[in-house]
Amino acid sequence: MHEKRVARAYFAELMLALAVYTILLLAAIRYGRAMPDGWLRTLVLVTPMIGFGMMIRTVARHIARVDEYQRIRLLENVAVAAAITLAATFTYGFLETAGFPKVSMFWVWMGMGASTAAVTLVRKVAER
Structure with missing residues (x-):
């Protein structure tokens, strides 16, 4: 309840x-x-x-x-998603120096949301 x-x-x-x-x-x-x-x-x-x-x-x-369990799971998911987003944005920063087009910072927020959703989904599937 x-x-x-x-x-x-x-x-x-x-x-x-x-x-x-x-x-x-x-x-x-x-x-x-x-x-x-x-x-x-x-x-x-x-x-x-x-x-x-x-x-x-x-x-x-x-x-x-x-509760504590849900809090830990949520924060773990967000932490892993933040690391994925960091890696993706850092990698793209190097690609921009190689001539790739500049990308708006608005994409970082969308990447973080997508990463969080993916991590949550993967962890749910792995638990079954």
Whole structure:
């Protein structure tokens, strides 16, 4: 029962944070890009980070709510995923010096998410 309540709370908080992020992102793209350079434009373009901060808070609250076993598993998965992401970004840094095209830092976040999902899936399959 506790796990279901924790999962529901996490999902609700995460969806709210994602909604805030998405709304602010769309507004920043729509209005910020058209603004003249300056501090106000910069401020508008980074406003989606409010939603991102909410996501960080949601994840931290979720980690605090789950039991020790789930917390350890989650943190292990994220640690391995971070190492995979680090290796991939570091490798691509060398490839950029060899002439490969520059890649936006936005890809690092997607790589971290994909790595976390892959590590979690592989560990679940290996446990069976």
